[in-house]
Amino acid sequence: MGLDYRVRCCPDGLVTDRRRRIKVLDATIRDGGICNNWLFEEALVQKTFQALSQSGVDYMEIGYLTSEGLFDPDKVGPWRFCRDEDLRRVVAPGRMKISALIDCGKLRPDELPQADDSLIDVVRIATYAKDLDEALRLNDQAKENGFETFMNVMAVSTLEPEEVDAFLKRLAVSSVDNVAIVDSFGALYPYHVRYLVHKYMNYLGESIGVGVHLHNNQQQAFANSITAIDEGVDFVDATIHGMGRGAGNCPLELLLFYLDNPRYDVRPVLELVDDFASMRDSLRWGYHLPYAITGFFNIHPKSGIDRMATPERYACRPMYEKLSHRLDQAAKAG
Amino acid sequence: MGLDYRVRCCPDGLVTDRRRRIKVLDATIRDGGICNNWLFEEALVQKTFQALSQSGVDYMEIGYLTSEGLFDPDKVGPWRFCRDEDLRRVVAPGRMKISALIDCGKLRPDELPQADDSLIDVVRIATYAKDLDEALRLNDQAKENGFETFMNVMAVSTLEPEEVDAFLKRLAVSSVDNVAIVDSFGALYPYHVRYLVHKYMNYLGESIGVGVHLHNNQQQAFANSITAIDEGVDFVDATIHGMGRGAGNCPLELLLFYLDNPRYDVRPVLELVDDFASMRDSLRWGYHLPYAITGFFNIHPKSGIDRMATPERYACRPMYEKLSHRLDQAAKAG
Incomplete structure (x- = not known):
């Protein structure tokens, strides 16, 4: 794929290096599943796994780790629990890492599997700042069990700057591998993201990765991802066709277009658009x-x-x- | 409306002054009309005029000036022609300026009305760079007839940098009042817009305004508008609910949220969303x-x-x- 027919009127900018080193996490089944209680056809989840693997996406967040009994298993799909027997029907170990999210409080640390026994590579922990103690306990246990860990401190837009400083100081001395700036409400504009990326990177130093998980309420999820990439983050979350709660997320296909990186192949993702777009009218994500x-x-x-x-x-x-x-x-x- | 409940975690940034001086041009009827051949109910055009006036929007682009006979009047609405007798049923002179677009080649300079006899305040000329001679003839005549003028040089993303330089040099010594950066294909990312804003402003100097007319193919119309505002442009185009050909335009409601400027009142625009959103499914603008x-x-x-x-x-x-x-x-x- 050459660039010769692309935008001609400008030089290609100074952001290329940053676009080259970014990692991409697809959260379609996990976050998109909030729209349909994770009741995807299993064949579609298999197809999604295959397509994401082929596209070169770095992480697939396939669902949640949740204590048994917290949801009626007749009303939610298996990706709310990510039991190993369900994962095994979809996931084949390979280059792409499999991530599962824990809503802080919905799984006890002692319920975490061992990484060696699991198809899951990465445990992400979603927490509010006020629950950071419990989130760090989950993180420490997940690390001890052999997982790579991510921490998503949600709704950062509702916190005072001092509260952000406080949780970043604690994360900086934790064993967490990656931290996401999470715009749960889709409230952030690019200048907010720019400020937060600098703050997170400054606090978290060289050894902890920084990424973004953004919502599209104001048509800013992809734009804010671009800002974050330009400012130097390590990873970006996206979902196929932007599927996700409410307005949804950064569309994976737009992100891969933008990155224009030979490491990624957008075509397998485009093949899935038909399947996901057909759900959009009834599940009503997107710009409303x-x-x-x-x-x-x-x-x-x-x-x-x-x-x-x-x-x-x-x-x-x-x-x-x-x-x-x-x-x-x-x-x-x- | 206070800001107390808005994003807390960041200072409000350095862009406020630029957000304060921006002007807003609504192009819903003109550009949105490309979706439905300008066949709007007249009551809706009246309601739109009223709402935009109340919202404080600076310009309403209500349609095109077109030579009689170029379109079958049974197949297109009156806003393809903007005859004065049609305008009079909708427009009452006031603070908001009324703009009409000319597709270069679709109106002869000698067909332009006199500003004093017309409800139109602003003539915008849409041209490809190759047709700039004719566009400048239209501009000169429009100025002579007493109009404020805008020049939209379309599809800038397809031009070589030297071609952009060449048309900007000519516009810089013309009598045009405002020039828009026009992303006809929705191909530009923020770093392109940043580069072009600087270039246009440098060439056009203090006396010619610079603005943006952006399309939303890659969910960048609003984001690119924000970039343009941050870089110091004088005006931004938008449409209600983003209505426009293909993916549509920058949504006016999001722009007014962002500007958060007491000069503008988003509420009358929100009242129109119901009318326009109900057309979206059949006319299919938006993210596809x-x-x-x-x-x-x-x-x-x-x-x-x-x-x-x-x-x-x-x-x-x-x-x-x-x-x-x-x-x-x-x-x-x-």
Whole structure:
């Protein structure tokens, strides 16, 4: 693939080196599964594994590790639990690493498998800053069991700068391998991401990788990924066709177009678009105003998701005014 | 509206001054009309005019000036012509300026109205670089007739840097008031926009405004607008809900959220979202892979638009491979 027919009017910029060293984590089944309770056809999960392997994606986050009993197994797909017998039907060990997420509090450290017995390579821990003690216990146990670990401290946009400093200081002296800047609410603009990338990298030093997990409420997930790459992060999360809760995530296909790196082959991913795009109308991820409004107001997307399930979904002025009033009152109150 | 509940974790950045001085041009009826041949209900155009006026938007581009006879008036709405008798039913003179676009070659200079007799304030001229002679004749006549003028040199992403230099040199010594960087194919990334903004501003000096007209094929229209604002442009184009040909444009509502400027009130725009969003499924603008692929390959969106009208719309790998092969051959050939 040559660049001769691409954009001609500008030099190719100074970002090429950074684009070359980035790693890509696909979270389609894990994060996209929030839209459909992980009830994917097994053949599609197999096809996704194959396509991602062929595309050269570095990590596939295939689901969650969750304590038995926390969800009714008749109502959620197997990727909410990632039992080894389910993984074995889909995953063949290879170059691509398999990641599973733990919602902090939904798995005890003593329930973690041993890496040697598992098809999982990477344990990611999603936590709020306030639950960092428990998250670090999970991290330490996961490291002891032989896993590579990632820490996702969620909803960073709701924290004060001092709170961000505080959790970064603790992570800097932990055994965690990678930390993601997590824009749970899709509230961040590129200048926020630029600031946070510098802060995370400064605190976490050379030995801990920094990445981004971004949501697309304001059509910024891919743009914020580009900003993060330009500022020097080590990895970026994406999902096929942007599938994910609410507005969804950075679309993997756009990210691979942008990276334009011979290490990646976008074509197997394009082959999956048909399967995933056909779910979009019923599952309603993508650009919809209710999600944009929760992103703008820096709140959880739940009210947007609830509204999208009603026929009044696009009656956006009342939604905006109600939130604006409520949040103004809250701001005045304290 | 206070900022207290917005993103907390970062300082508000250094871009505020630039966000404060920007002007906003809404092109919903003009550019969105390409999707439906300008066959909007007249009540919706009236409502749009009212809402944009109330929102504080600086310019409303309501349609095209076109020679009579170039389109069958039974097949296109009145906004393809912008006759004064049609404008009068919608437009009331006020603070918001009314703009009409001329596709260079589709109106003769001697057909331009006099500004004093017209509800139009601004004439925009859309041209390819190769037709700049004719575009400048139109510009000179429009200035003589009393209009403010804008020049949109289209598809800049397909030009060599020297070709961009050449048209900017000519525009710099013309009487044009404003020049837009036009990403007709949705091919530009933020680093391209940054480079072009600097180039346009350097060539055009203090007295000619610079703006952007961006398409959203790769979910970059809003992000590229942010980049352009940060780099200091004078105006940004947007459309309600991003309505526009193919992937569409920068969504006006997201732009007004971002500017967060008391001069603008996003609420009247939010009231229109219901009307425009309801057209989106049938007119198919927004993020769809065929548009992303034409954007990536830096070609006209036509093949993507044609494909979106077929049931095979998301069979994206063959589309990608065919274009990749064809363009590789073309690049080799010369």
